[in-house]
Amino acid sequence: MTVIPVEKFNINRFWEKTPTPLKYILIFSLFLITAYLFISKRMDENYIKEIDQMKIGINATYELINNFEDFRREQDNYNKQILNYLYNLHALVEDLNSTTNRKLDMIISAGGKNSKDIIDKILLLNESFEKLSKAYHQQNIEVPKLEDKKINYQKSEEIKYSIGVKDTYPQY
Amino acid sequence: MEINKWKSPQAIIVIILIFFIFLYIAIDMAKVKPKINRDIREVRKDYIELSGYLDKKLPEIDSVLKMQAFQISRQGEEIDSLNTKVKFLTNK
Numbered sequence: 001m002t003v004i005p006v007e008k009f010n011i012n013r014f015w016e017k018t019p020t021p022l023k024y025i026l027i028f029s030l031f032l033i034t035a036y037l038f039i040s041k042r043m044d045e046n047y048i049k050e051i052d053q054m055k056i057g058i059n060a061t062y063e064l065i066n067n068f069e070d071f072r073r074e075q076d077n078y079n080k081q082i083l084n085y086l087y088n089l090h091a092l093v094e095d096l097n098s099t100t101n102r103k104l105d106m107i108i109s110a111g112g113k114n115s116k117d118i119i120d121k122i123l124l125l126n127e128s129f130e131k132l133s134k135a136y137h138q139q140n141i142e143v144p145k146l147e148d149k150k151i152n153y154q155k156s157e158e159i160k161y162s163i164g165v166k167d168t169y170p171q172y
Numbered sequence: 173m174e175i176n177k178w179k180s181p182q183a184i185i186v187i188i189l190i191f192f193i194f195l196y197i198a199i200d201m202a203k204v205k206p207k208i209n210r211d212i213r214e215v216r217k218d219y220i221e222l223s224g225y226l227d228k229k230l231p232e233i234d235s236v237l238k239m240q241a242f243q244i245s246r247q248g249e250e251i252d253s254l255n256t257k258v259k260f261l262t263n264k
Contacts, residue, residue, distance in 0.1 A: 014182050015182075017177060017180050017182045017183075018177065018180075018182045018183055018186050019177045019178050019183055022178075022183055022186045022187065022190075023186075025186075025190055026186050026189065026190055029189075029190045029193040029194065030193070032193070032197070033193050033196070033197065036197050036200075044204050044205075044208060047208050047212075048207075048208065048211070051208070051211045051212060051215050054215050054219070055215060055218070058215070058218050058219065058222050061222060061226070062222070062225075065225075065229055065233075068233060072236050072240075075240055076240070076243075079240060079243040079244065079247065080243075082247050083243065083246065083247060083250065086247065086250040086251065086254060087250070089254060090250065090253070090254055090257070093254065093257050093258060093261065094257075096261075097257075097261055
């Protein structure tokens, strides 16, 4: 029958009976594990945090370029529309100018003899004014509504796609 | 006496303790370090790709901005010219 020693545990006796080299190795190991937990672990966590930040930075750069592409497209269309609108307006002003001059000449040359003719010319003149008015109140130019979306480097959850999304961008 | 100490239960307990300490460090390093190295490699690869992409994209962005600046300046010129024309016509 096995007899379990139940005598009181004594740390001094335990320590006494441990070989001296082992005592040094144990103390060294305790220092090592403490240093590992306090320094190396913290460094690893910082490495991982830094790497995550870099990943977020890379994603944010892609997102920024993506937003710029949207902005470029919308701004391009808007600029073209404005230029087109200005050209049309310019042409209408020129048209109105020449029409007005011609009609005034004809009215003057009619000398008040042909009132029907004069009325026709005035109606034509009004038409030109209407055209110009329509051009000024053109509704088909839309101001681009760009989202006021700012890239946040700190919040990774806002990044909805992973690295490599650039493959979906149009190739130039 | 010293030789007997190495075979004592106390020595075995201390050896096991030391062994577990080193085992913990080894397992933890084997688990964490490769993950960090893998992540570093991945980020490095992505960074190189991003760098290449930016090398291609930045001149494009630059030219787009220049083109848009030109378009806006042309709009300004057109508006000025139109204003001059309208002013001229209204003063006529």
